[in-house]
Amino acid sequence: MPATRPKILDRAPLSITFFVVLALVVLSQLYGALVLGPASALDLGADPGTSELVQSLFGVAYAIGFLVWGPAVDRYGATRCFLIGLTVLLAATVFVACAPSMSWLLGGRIVQGAAAASFAPSVFAYFGARLPTAVRLIAVTVLTSSFLAAAVLAQVLAQLVVLAGSWRWFFILSAITLTLGLVLAMRGLRPTPGSAETGQNATRILAGLLGRLRIVLLLIATLAILGPFIALYAALGHTGHYPDSELLMLRLSALPALIWAGAASPWLTRIRPSTRMITAFTGAALASTLLVITGHSVLGAGFGMLLLATCVSVLAPATIQTLTGMSPEHYGSVTALYTFALFLGASLAALPIPVLATLAQVSTTGLVQVTALIAIPIFLLALTFTIFGSRTPQQPQ
Structure with missing residues (x-):
């Protein structure tokens, strides 16, 4: 029997690198809007208030889209869904680049997010x-880190x-790109099998997981x-206190x-995922406290965001590893629920910032501190849910 002809991306390092680079581009479509929204509204002569919708409409469509694509991946296979989604995303991105008005731009952003x-x-x-278990854990951590890195690189x-x-x-x-x-x-990608039975019961599977x-x-x-x-990144951009060089x-x-999170992934994966989550949520609350105290200065805000990013970079891969471990037979559906929750939080976070900006006029930097103050109980509440989620006995099926 003749040997199967090798594909361009058959080697794990090449495959991981390819997906990481593409992840930066795909996720940049969400985070770049924190900067591009006001610029596009000004250029198109739209109401400045619509600038927030450039980010949030993409984000909501993006989050909801996971509930469709997750079961579709289980049914039709990862490679087929990847190629279809990337094709639609490419077409929508070209449309957005050529949008003649804000309404057309917002419509294109919804399609972009869904794809x-x-x-x-x-x-x-x-x-x-396609990847062995040991390599897979590292790949998931590195890829998740690239999702987070896109939040920084896209804005820059x-x-x-x-x-x-x-x-x-x-x-x-x-x-x-x-x-x-x-x-x-x-x-370069090989086809991956799907399961017709899984796809036909997508609603039942999601309901069962929930x-x-x-x-x-x-x-x-x-x-x-x-x-x-x-929300804190959006607050930094809304203060109007920092010149372009400092904001950059x-x-x-x-x-x-x-970057550290990706490099440290072989070490981090040795620690129990729930332990990583509990430690990181605690650290995020402390980082937010530091921002409340020192967020009035560039150095204090920068150091606080560095600590917060460290915690977030640990949280994201640990959470998906924990969730997929609870139902490995429904990998696509579990991932869909995880990414839905992850990016729904990210998409809605920037919406209250203009209101907070009005309330924080006591000082030019008060917005960052007010946002960080709100973040503290949110992180502590998430820590509580994590502790109970890690200790609660599994529910019967």
Whole structure:
């Protein structure tokens, strides 16, 4: 029997690198809007209040999309869903880059978000099907770290693009990269099998997972992983206190922590996931407390965001490892619920910032401190849910 012809991305390091680079582009479509929203509203002559919708509409469509793509991955296979989603995302990104008005831009953002939701469930399932267990844990941690790194890099790139020219170039550059990624994926990825039986019972599977108390508690905690983190970034941009150079450095301040998480993944995976979650949520509450105290200065805000990013970079992979371990036979559906909760929190976090900005006019930096103050009880509540979710006996099926 002739040997199977090797594919371009058959080797694990190449496959992981490919997905990490593409993850930065896909997730940048969400986080870049924190900067691009105001620029696009100004350019298109729209109400400044609609700028928040450029981020939130994408994010909500992105979060809801996971509930569709997760079961689809289980039924049709990771590779097929990945290619379909990437194709639609590419088309929507080109449309957004050419949008003639804010209403067309917002419509394109909704399609972008729904298509981008195919990425995480497909890639996590592809790793589950194609990588050995030891390599898979490292790959999931590195990929999740790239999701978080996109929160920093996207804002930096978007700010540079806006300073250099039109906000449209952000989406044009994204479309070019997505095109290259699609071509490489079509040539380099192997097909992965799906299960017709699983797909036909998608609603029952999701309902069954949501009927398990441990999973529900951890999903509630998941809402707090990215939510306060993104809200604080939005607050930094809304203060109007920092010049462009300082704001650029503040946005970059969290990047070392996110890079560290990927590099330290072989060591981190040796620690029990629930232990990592409890420790990191505690650390996030302490980092927020530090921001309340020192957030009035550039140095204090930068150091506080660095500590918070360190905790977030530990939380995200630990949570998905815990959740998928509870129901490994439904990897795609569990991942869908996790990513739904993760990015729903991230998508809604920036919406209250304009209101808080009005309430925090006592000082030019008060917005960061008020946001951090709100983040403290959110992290402590998430810590409580994590502790109970880790200790509550498994519910009967």
